[in-house]
Amino acid sequence: MYRYDQYDQAMVDTRVAEFRDQTRRRLEGKLTEDQFKPLRLQNGLYLQLHAYMLRVAVPYGTLNAAQMHVLANIADKYDRGYGHFTTRQNIQYNWIKLEDAPDILADLAAVEMHAIQTSGNCIRNISSDQFAGAAADELIDPRPYAELLRQWSSFHPEFLTLPRKFKIAVIASETDRAAMKLHDIGIRIVKNAAGEIGAAFYVGGGMGRTPMIAPLIRDFVPLDQLITYSEACLRVYNRYGRRDNKYKARIKILVHELGKEEYTRQVEEEFAHLLTQGIEPPIAELERIKAHFTDPAYDTAAADDLDLSDPDFALWVERNIVAHKQPGYIIANISLKPVGGIPGDASAEQIHLMADLAKEYSFDELRVTHAQNIVLPHVRKADLYTLWQKLDAAGLGAANLDTVEDIIACPGLDYCSLANARSIPVAQKISQRFAENGKTAELGELKLKISGCINACGHHHAGHIGILGVDKKGTENYQLLLGGCEGDDTSLGKITGPGFDEDGIVDAVEKATGVYLAERTEGERFLDTYRRIGMDKFKEAIYA
Amino acid sequence: MKILTGNDLKSGAVVWWTGHDWSIHVEDAVDVGDQADAILQREEGARRVNASYAIDAQPDGERGVRPAHIKDRIRALGPTVRPDLTLKPADPNAGNWVI
Numbered sequence: 001m002y003r004y005d006q007y008d009q010a011m012v013d014t015r016v017a018e019f020r021d022q023t024r025r026r027l028e029g030k031l032t033e034d035q036f037k038p039l040r041l042q043n044g045l046y047l048q049l050h051a052y053m054l055r056v057a058v059p060y061g062t063l064n065a066a067q068m069h070v071l072a073n074i075a076d077k078y079d080r081g082y083g084h085f086t087t088r089q090n091i092q093y094n095w096i097k098l099e100d101a102p103d104i105l106a107d108l109a110a111v112e113m114h115a116i117q118t119s120g121n122c123i124r125n126i127s128s129d130q131f132a133g134a135a136a137d138e139l140i141d142p143r144p145y146a147e148l149l150r151q152w153s154s155f156h157p158e159f160l161t162l163p164r165k166f167k168i169a170v171i172a173s174e175t176d177r178a179a180m181k182l183h184d185i186g187i188r189i190v191k192n193a194a195g196e197i198g199a200a201f202y203v204g205g206g207m208g209r210t211p212m213i214a215p216l217i218r219d220f221v222p223l224d225q226l227i228t229y230s231e232a233c234l235r236v237y238n239r240y241g242r243r244d245n246k247y248k249a250r251i252k253i254l255v256h257e258l259g260k261e262e263y264t265r266q267v268e269e270e271f272a273h274l275l276t277q278g279i280e281p282p283i284a285e286l287e288r289i290k291a292h293f294t295d296p297a298y299d300t301a302a303a304d305d306l307d308l309s310d311p312d313f314a315l316w317v318e319r320n321i322v323a324h325k326q327p328g329y330i331i332a333n334i335s336l337k338p339v340g341g342i343p344g345d346a347s348a349e350q351i352h353l354m355a356d357l358a359k360e361y362s363f364d365e366l367r368v369t370h371a372q373n374i375v376l377p378h379v380r381k382a383d384l385y386t387l388w389q390k391l392d393a394a395g396l397g398a399a400n401l402d403t404v405e406d407i408i409a410c411p412g413l414d415y416c417s418l419a420n421a422r423s424i425p426v427a428q429k430i431s432q433r434f435a436e437n438g439k440t441a442e443l444g445e446l447k448l449k450i451s452g453c454i455n456a457c458g459h460h461h462a463g464h465i466g467i468l469g470v471d472k473k474g475t476e477n478y479q480l481l482l483g484g485c486e487g488d489d490t491s492l493g494k495i496t497g498p499g500f501d502e503d504g505i506v507d508a509v510e511k512a513t514g515v516y517l518a519e520r521t522e523g524e525r526f527l528d529t530y531r532r533i534g535m536d537k538f539k540e541a542i543y544a
Numbered sequence: 545m546k547i548l549t550g551n552d553l554k555s556g557a558v559v560w561w562t563g564h565d566w567s568i569h570v571e572d573a574v575d576v577g578d579q580a581d582a583i584l585q586r587e588e589g590a591r592r593v594n595a596s597y598a599i600d601a602q603p604d605g606e607r608g609v610r611p612a613h614i615k616d617r618i619r620a621l622g623p624t625v626r627p628d629l630t631l632k633p634a635d636p637n638a639g640n641w642v643i
Contacts, residue, residue, distance in 0.1 A: 026553075027553070027554065027591070029591050033588070033594055033595075047551055047556065047594065047595050049558075049615070049618065049619055050556075050557075050558055050619060050622065050623070051551065051555070051556035051557060051558075052551075052556040080629055095556070095629075096556065097554060097555045097556060098553065098554055098555070098556060099554050099555075342625055342626070413614070413615060413618060414618060414623040414624055414625050414626075415623060419615075422618075422624065422625075424623075424625045425624060425625055428625065474612075474613060474614070475614070476614065
């Protein structure tokens with residue numbers, strides 16, 4: 001994985017010192033809150049419902065054990081013993097003291113981490129496929145390009161005050177595991193007919209109040225022009241994005257209003273101009289970055305079989321394990337969704353344990369997923385049973401990846417100032433309901449996502465079943481959506497009809513799954529059945 | 545009644561105006577009548593509190609004061625999904641007050 005050079009480290013250390021001074025001046029009254037607020041936000045420090053919340057960047061979700069241990073230490077020393085892994089592959093702490101924030105940033109900097117650009121109208125954490133570098137279906141490892149984009153976008157003077165926040169995802173597999181088309185820019189690394197590797201650009205996607213699927217604006221950009229093309233995309237947005245109205249300020253609105261063709265025309269014009277300016281980083285820099293993403297020292301003699309005689313282990317293998325490119329190895333998904341748990345939360349002890357297990361069994365590497373789970377990307381099959389036993393003993397053995405119990409949920413009204421309704425209790429009740437009725441296995445792949453407000457941090461638009469919490473005359477109300485999908489066949493969910501109260505939405509979800517079980521044909525997922533039969537039968541059952 | 549809330553500047557803790565200071569317990573909150581703006585301006589200026597605002601509330605028997613909106617009741621108690629993190633971790637019925 002990438003390691004800081006002296007420039008990276010100096011930048012982060014300098015920022016820590018700068019923020020320490022800014023915080024001191026705020027506490028001494030030399031800065032007003034209006035003056036200080038943009039400074040703390042530039043360092044990921046929000047003021048949320050109960051306290052200050054710190055969002056720490058995990059670039060493309062990749063971490064090593066030392067970094068993970070520091071995240072646990074922060075939870076223990078400065079917070080209330082836990083951290084919350086987010087849909088942006090980051091981690092958040094909910095109970096930070098302002099006076100501690102500079103020390104936390106210093107602790108992060110000591111392990112090459114920071115909270116820079118995790119807030120504000122700038123390019124946010126670059127996200128990627130959580131299986132990057134390990135997936136069997138991968139063209140190349142996309143992370144060197146994600147890292148190059150990170151370096152390009154960090155402190156980029158032209159893009160620190162964009163019309164709105166800006167999110168980029170990079171993948172290199174045919175299977176989209178990063179919701180790429182629901183980003184401001186989605187980049188898929190592809191091979192063209194001539195066998196050359198390049199990048200396809202999808203621009204103008206996103207969820208929130210106006211969800212849009214990003215259209216493809218260019219099917220092949222040579223990789224040695226990746227930054228130049230990205231810069232062109234951003235420049236056109238920066239020039240014309242709606243700064244007069246924050247609700248219309250995202251690039252998806254610009255692309256929609258200009259039209260894909262006109263936006264693309266302007267990007268191509270800017271791109272042609274930028275190519276004359278020589279802004280692309282030198283190949284030597286890309287090669288330097290690439291050298292940090294070489295394969296670990298796999299045991300080429302590793303056995304390729306698994307003993308599945310323990311049925312609980314066999315179930316976990318069936319649900320939570322993904323094929324690895326290297327024979328004898330697998331990708332292990334650690335679900336942070338125990339039945340009745342808080343999606344994405346992990347205790348300091350659990351974070352420490354996952355770090356230890358990564359060190360022992362996964363070449364010192366972990367990943368955070370946009371589905372709020374953790375991945376150990378390179379596990380020898382021979383070690384898998386022992387690994388699972390250790391996870392299970394710590395409450396991390398839930399066998400539910402991509403099932404109805406593997407729910408994405410934003411913090412909702414329990415923690416978030418923007419939320420209108422609570423998300424977590426709904427997730428808890430749904431996972432408990434399906435654990436009790438025993439239908440989780442029968443339902444198979446069913447992605448359920450819950451947001452506590454229209455901002456869609458819980459990705460409800462992209463859930464096979466989505467739930468949106470709204471405020472209805474001062475009480476929580478939950479709308480049900482069906483038919484969303486975040487992958488290759490990205491689609492946006494449609495609202496079924498009037499909303500429900502907290503228990504009613506749980507019943508409605510169960511009724512919707514009942515329609516699926518009654519109507520499905522061989523091999524169909526919930527989403528496939530919905531797409532085939534449409535909304536009506538679901539509505540009939542849900543509102544009967 | 546109108547009561548004042550905000551976050552303690554240093555710790556970020558949710559606090560309520562008692563008439564002369566800030567308390568983490570909503571039951572200590574007092575009706576400020578039409579004095580909200582003046583108090584908030586003074587307290588923000590003195591850096592004792594951050595992101596402060598006035599809300600509607602009503603007297604609530606033995607509990608003292610109940611904010612009108614669920615968001616402020618969650619702020620007053622703590623997250624409904626982590627009783628151990630609330631101000632009343634030993635009271636299994638505390639969450640019912642929020643809903």
